[in-house]
Amino acid sequence: MKINVGCGSKRLPGYVNVDINPAYGPDYACHADRLGFCGDGQAEEILLEAVYEHLYLTERPRALAEWRRCLCSGGRLVINWLPDAEAAAMRLSRHIRGECGADCGTRDEFPHFNLEVFERFACAPPQTHHELAYNVHKGLFTREVVRQELEAAGFHIASIEGRTYPGEHGSPVNLCIEAVKV
Ligand SMILES: [Zn+2]
Numbered sequence: 342m343k344i345n346v347g348c349g350s351k352r353l354p355g356y357v358n359v360d361i362n363p364a365y366g367p368d369y370a371c372h373a374d375r376l377g378f379c380g381d382g383q384a385e386e387i388l389l390e391a392v393y394e395h396l397y398l399t400e401r402p403r404a405l406a407e408w409r410r411c412l413c414s415g416g417r418l419v420i421n422w423l424p425d426a427e428a429a430a431m432r433l434s435r436h437i438r439g440e441c442g443a444d445c446g447t448r449d450e451f452p453h454f455n456l457e458v459f460e461r462f463a464c465a466p467p468q469t470h471h472e473l474a475y476n477v478h479k480g481l482f483t484r485e486v487v488r489q490e491l492e493a494a495g496f497h498i499a500s501i502e503g504r505t506y507p508g509e510h511g512s513p514v515n516l517c518i519e520a521v522k523v
Contacts, residue, residue, distance in 0.1 A: 342384050344411065346373050347392030356388065361475060374404035379411040387412060391422040393487075394465075394478040405494035412522040418496055420518040422506060424462055426481035428514045433459045444511035454511075462514060487518060496520035 345351075348358035348367055357378070363370035369378050373389075373396060387408045396404055408418055432454040436445050446452040447462075460466060465478045484501050491498060498520050503513030 342379065343386040343388065344376065344379065344384050345388050345390070346376075346408075347389055347395065351390065353388075362473075374400055374407045376407055376411050381410055382413040382416075384408075384411040384416055385413055386417045386419065388419045389421065393420045393423050394480060394482065395475050397479045400479075401490060402494060405491065405496070409495050409522055414522060416522045417499075418491070418518075418520040418522070420487070420516075420520070422504075423482050423487060423516040423518065424478065425483065425503060425514050425516045426463060427483040428503060428512065429454070429459055429462050432512065432514065447509045447511060447514070482516065484516060487516065491518070491520045495523060497523045 343356045345353045345356035345358045348356075348360045348365065349362075350365055352358040352365075352367065357369065358367045359369040359371055359373075359376065360367040361370065361372050369376075371377065373392065393401070412418065432445070433456065435441055436454045441453060445454050447454065447458060451458045451461075463478060463481060465476060467476060488498055488501065498518065500517075500519045502517055504515055504517045505511070505513045506515055
């Protein structure tokens with residue numbers, strides 16, 4: 342099976358879609374580190390789209406171990422749209438130094454990569470008082486940080502690339518990672 346962890350409202354066909362929030366109507370409402378419906382080695386792919394940054398430092402090793410348990414040998418762990426703190430800091434730095442050009446902002450409504458944009462990107466602070474704590478980003482990531490976490494958990498990194506989110510422009514500030522269970 343293929344598992345879309347933290348699906349939110351984006352349930353994908355061909356995947357078992359899971360989310361901690363039952364309001365999204367996932368196939369299973371469960372935490373990312375407790376995929377009890379999946380037996381050992383039964384998954385060929387585990388996909389996270391803009392999810393890994395919502396796990397606390399203390400949750401991530403447990404979650405990685407659980408995903409590794411679920412994956413078959415050679416199974417793929419795909420972590421997409423992980424905010425790249427280093428790339429974002431570079432863009433904020435260029436903006437602060439007044440070196441920003443046409444590619445400074447991320448979207449038309451955010452023409453400059455200022456501290457507010459950096460905060461939205463790095464922390465995703467709640468926009469309303471009732472948004473839940475797990476919507477907030479729990480850490481800052483770089484290519485090396487995510488590489489070390491995944492390798493320590495028994496994954497081989499197949500690729501890490503910077504990618505621009507649909508609807509955004511400028512140099513990439515997100516990482517897309519493909520790792521393989523070894
Ligand atoms: Zn700027």
